[in-house]
Amino acid sequence: MVNAIQSGGDWDSFSASMKSFDTWKGCISSTAGSLVTNSLNEAVVGARYENVLGEGGKKITRLEHSKLDGFNSSQIGSISSFNSTIGSLASTAVTYGLTGEATFNVLNISDFGAGASSGLLEVALGGKKGFSSRIGTGGTDVSMGNLKTALAGINNLNMNSKIKKAAKANNMENAATALRMQYGFGDEKQMQQLDDILNGKAAIKAGDGKGDAQTVMENGQRTVYLNKYKENMTREEKLAMGITLGHESYRDGVVGTQSEQINETVGAVFGHTVMADKVQKDKNYEKIMKGIIADKSLFTTDLQKDLSYFEDFKKTGDIKAFGDYVLDNYDYSADYWKVLENGNIGWDGQFDLFDENGSLLHHTDKTSYTEALAEHLGITQEAANSLIVNAGYDHFVKGENGQAGYFVGANGRKVTDKNEIQTSEKFKASYDFQVNYADKVLDKYNGNMVSALQDYHFNSLMGETLASSQIISTMMSGLYIFAEAYDDSIQKFGNVGSNNITKEIYENIYNQTGWQSNNNILYEYLKDGTISPVVGYSYITTKAFYEAGLEYLGIPEGAMHSTSINGTAVDLGTNSNNHPVVSVFNSSFLIDNSYGYTNGGGNYISLYTNNLKTDYKHLLGSSNAYNTINSLNSYGRNAGIWSFPVPSNYQIGNVGNSGTLTTNIHLHFQNTRLR
Structure with a gap:
């Protein structure tokens, strides 16, 4: 045919040639x-x-x-x-x-x-x-x-089949690329981790904690939580997660001694850096890896710097220099100021106070770690400073180039949560009740705080609590007043709304990109009734940005509606009706953090999940529901606890018009990512 075309159309010759079988x-x-x-x-x-x-x-x-x-x-x-x-x-x-x-x-x-x-x-x-x-x-x-x-191809196809099945079995189909990277570029530990996942000895799950990943032991099984996993991922995100998974192969899920944690962390960083180096030199990935290495959003640490120090190591053979770099730039503590399981406090690099599970206990606006600790413990700054010094904290070093600062001990090394700040018996007693009883009231005690308190009191008499029964007995009066008021409020104001937020809906809200957008998925959920903070007819009046007409309030056209770039706000009109306002998620009310009044927002309630803060503003100040939850705040403070659970659909107040930056009765509903 080509000859026929090239010869100007000698189709007779072409036809004759085609007659030959x-x-x-x-x-x-x-x-x-x-x-x-x-x-x-x-x-x-x-x-x-x-x-x-x-x-x-x-x-x-x-x-x-x-x-x-x-x-x-x-x-x-x-x-x-x-x-x-x-x-x-x-x-x-x-x-x-x-x-x-x-x-x-x-x-x-x-x-x-x-x-x-x-x-x-x-x-x-x-x-x-x-x-x-x-x-x-x-x-x-x-x-x-x-x-x-060809035989090697058959073996590799078989491995790919196993990987796809394992990813699907773990409900982590987008992790298949990360798993293949352990096979394609992994060292002995990374290959062993893959084998354990394929055989069910280890598991991978989507996480929502701090950092890129966390490895823990759950029911005897090593489990890797991949915190950046989501339903829709780019190729770059999938490949980056493979490097993260390679790092976690060195984590055993058990918190060891400080020396063990240091060795584990140095090995993990070295392991993921070697893997990244192999990938960037592979012809299939060299171009895309340039972008992955330069993209600071894909990792919480600096992969580019890791590779630079690795190159120095290859030239000099000085592993100590690489190890010193790791110790100066990576957290080698257990995982995360946080309260430890024994009720003492360890350094976690944050001003706020978290519990051993990473849940927020108390928020502070202090920008001094000593002042923050004093506020958390209810003591003077001088007393807090003495506790810090006694725990081996020598001085604080400010971070450079976006890196977090850290405390240095007398030995010149960064301190970890192993340098425990000793707390009082009363602090330990309050913390024990908070984490092991009050926080579990919805799941374990069917919403009955008195039952949780009775269980705590009994266990203290059996010697099964962090503090002595003598200390705990001095707290019982205040705790019972709080517990009875809490149970009474649940009876009066619980189950008012109709929200049924699934894990998928919550993750869709949290994981979306571009929070400051009128296309935010939150608005769709409000329109179709998936999310209903207002019990009664409501409609959206303002989305992510203000429109014209509010200049007299000092709000120019196009101004951001939310008070945070990590937040999305919406105003819900109610035709001037003071409809009930309910909590959307199962949340926590933080004592002395979760309610108050500002000129802009009026009467407000702020509720917290592990990674979302939800604000309800301009509430009616005279409603029974609002006054009740404020009373619970006072009872909780007197009882010495930090927070209490607020179930979904619990009425926290009524739509109002409080504050100065408001034109009519409406609810300002805002969600802000904390991590």
Whole structure:
């Protein structure tokens, strides 16, 4: 056909040549082989080639969105080789069926260690000679080297099948790329972690904690929480998560001694850096890795700096210098000022006070760690400073280039939460009740705080609490007043709304990008009734940005509605009705943090989940519900606790018009990401 076109249309010659069966049989067999090879590549490899301009304007092709993403180039190549071999065999089989002849090449110069690849020995089956051989390069390549590569392709396909099944079994299908990276670029520990996940000895889960990931022991099983996992992920995010998973392979999920934690952390950083170095040098990933390494949003730490110190190590062999870099830039404590399991306090690099599970206990606006600690403990700044010094904290070093600051001990090293700040018996007693009883009132005690308190009191008499029964007995009066008031409020104001927020809905709200947008998913949930903070008719009047007409309040057109770039706000009008306002999520009310009055927001309630703060503003100040929850705040403060659970659909107040930056009765409803 090409000759016919090039000759200006000698179609008679072309037609005559096509009458020969010998011409058609080659076309049929090669087409069959190509169909098999291409189909396998599309189904197995996910091959989609795009023509792009390379360096110097040269047109090249590249593989995009491979179903084998995460495997190294050699592994992907072996699978492609297997597909080609199957295709070639299919072509040969068709030729044999049509003609009774088939030719194979059973020897290749690469079998002798040559760098090139070329056939050497043709073997023909069928035809006039039945069986014959000759020196030549033709025929389907079934040489030892090609079969060995194809066999490796089969093994790699089998591994990919196991990985996809494991990702699906863990409800983490977007983690398949990360798992393949452990196989494609992992060291011994990373490969062992993969094997444990495939065999159910370890698990991976989507997390919502601080940092990129956290490894813990749950019911005897090592579990890796990948905090940046989400339903919709870019290729860059998936590959970055593979490096994070490689880091976690060095974590055993058990908090050891400070020396053990240090060794574990240095090993983890070295392990993930070596993996990143391998990936960036692989031809399939070298371009995309440049962007991943430079993108500061993909990791909470600086991968570029890790690789720079790794390069120095390769030149000098000085592992101590690399270790010192890790200790100066990575947290090698248990995980996270936080309260430890024994009721003492350890350094976690934050001003706010968190419990051992990472839940917020108390927020402070102090910007001095000593002042913050004094506020958390209810003591003077001088007393707080003495506690810090006695725990081995020498001085504070401010962070540079965006890095967090840290305390240094007398030995010149960063302190960790192993440098425990000793707390009082009363503090330990309050903390024990808070974390192990009050915080579990909804799940364990069916919403009955008196039952939780009775359980705590009984356990104290049995010697099963952090503090002595003598100390706890002095607190019982205040705790019972609070517990009875709490239970009474649940009876009066619980189950007023109709919210039923699933984990998926919550994650959709939390994980979305572009919080300051009128397309925020929160607005859709409000429109269709998925989320209903107002019990009664309401409608959206203002989304992410203010419109014109409020200049007299000092609000220019286009101003951001939320008070935080990590927050999304909405105003809900009610046609001047003071409808009930209910909590949307199962949340926590933080004593002396969760209610108050500001000129802009009027009477407000702020409720907290582990990673979201939800504000309800302009509330009616005279409603029974609002006054009740404020009274609970006072009872809780007197009882010495930090927070209490607020179930979804609990009425916290009524829509009002309090504050100065308001024009009519409405609810300002705002959600802000805390992490």
